[in-house]
Amino acid sequence: MILSVSSPSVSFLPEREARVRLARTINEDIAQFRRDYPGRFGGFMTLPLPHVAESLVEIDHAFDQLGLDGVIIETNSDGKYLGDPALAPIFGRLNERHATIFLHPTAPACFSAVGLGRFAPLFEFPCDTARTVIDIVFSDTLKRCANLKLILPHAGGVLPAIAQRIALLSPMPAMKPAPKSSAEVITELKGLYYDLAMSANQPTFDVLRTLAPLSQIMVGTDFPFQPAANVARNIADFRALGGLSPEEHRGIARENALRLFPHFARVDGEAG
CATH class of the missing domain: 3.20.20.140 (Metal-dependent hydrolases)
Structure with missing residues (x-):
């Protein structure tokens, strides 16, 4: 099973910084869950879209530091x-x-x-x-x-x-x-x-x-x-x-x- 966060993702938050913080928290929590139950779960990262620079940082962190399996992106x-x-x-x-x-x-x-x-x-x-x-x-x-x-x-x-x-x-x-x-x-x-x-x-x-x-x-x-x-x-x-x-x-x-x-x-x- 691969874990991810569905709609509305972080877009219900109006502030850029709040989206960035919540996306990082989601990704850290999913990574911890995978560590707690090794081999049972995968995880897709959440990005603080539509903010590009912050999303690029999160991509690198979620792949390099957390080892997540991919990314979930909303249609808009x-x-x-x-x-x-x-x-x-x-x-x-x-x-x-x-x-x-x-x-x-x-x-x-x-x-x-x-x-x-x-x-x-x-x-x-x-x-x-x-x-x-x-x-x-x-x-x-x-x-x-x-x-x-x-x-x-x-x-x-x-x-x-x-x-x-x-x-x-x-x-x-x-x-x-x-x-x-x-x-x-x-x-x-x-x-x-x-x-x-x-x-x-x-x-x-x-x-x-x-x-x-x-x-x-x-x-x-x-x-x-x-x-x-x-x-x-x-x-x-x-x-x-x-x-x-x-x-x-x-x-x-x-x-x-x-x-x-x-x-x-x-x-x-x-x-x-």
């Missing part, structure tokens, strides 16, 4: 999406580190106007995942930072359902900052990883596998933010998925994640 921070040029130094540093990034959705800045009084995970979370991935793709972040491994939660949100639409429109002159070929867009989306938190049901999975290779799909739980009954239902849905061989089922349940985090396989082997 204060309305700034991940393809924003101001955030490029962060992705550059993470690329140097060959980092694994777990993307987690949060509400868009306009949520009060479009939420219709319902909570953000119902609809805006899946949409914000697609929104920020589109921004990453068309900003050429993935092309510049080829060493990054990016995990999308919830089967990619609405992204698999609209991937071909995005690809169809991507060569149009109106695309900002510049058009891309349809094939290039699909190739980049296929290169991402997708987890099945809240999304292991057959209809959602069938759409996801039209985009993502089975080797890029992993189990996720959203525990403890999801009620235990919802987590149990999602796991039961995963076990009941049709159209998979036993080997493919094991790959999604375990082996695909171990390729991203091979040290867990070594720890498991030592324990066995």
Whole structure:
């Protein structure tokens, strides 16, 4: 199990210094938890986004001093999406580190106007995942930072359902900052990883596998933010998925994640 802090991360704090302090506290606590239970847990660092200099310091500290396994980044921070040029130094540093990034959705800045009084995970979370991935793709972040491994939660949100639409429109002159070929867009989306938190049901999975290779799909739980009954239902849905061989089922349940985090396989082997 890999520990991380979900939305709203540290962005509920208005002051820069408060975000920096809380991000450091979270990362230190996760590192201590890993030390207390060696081999049982991993950890993704939290960054004080959208503050770039402070985030660069935290990246180095969390990797070099704490030995964390990757980073969790929200789909936007204060309305700034991940393809924003101001955030490029962060992705550059993470690329140097060959980092694994777990993307987690949060509400868009306009949520009060479009939420219709319902909570953000119902609809805006899946949409914000697609929104920020589109921004990453068309900003050429993935092309510049080829060493990054990016995990999308919830089967990619609405992204698999609209991937071909995005690809169809991507060569149009109106695309900002510049058009891309349809094939290039699909190739980049296929290169991402997708987890099945809240999304292991057959209809959602069938759409996801039209985009993502089975080797890029992993189990996720959203525990403890999801009620235990919802987590149990999602796991039961995963076990009941049709159209998979036993080997493919094991790959999604375990082996695909171990390729991203091979040290867990070594720890498991030592324990066995």
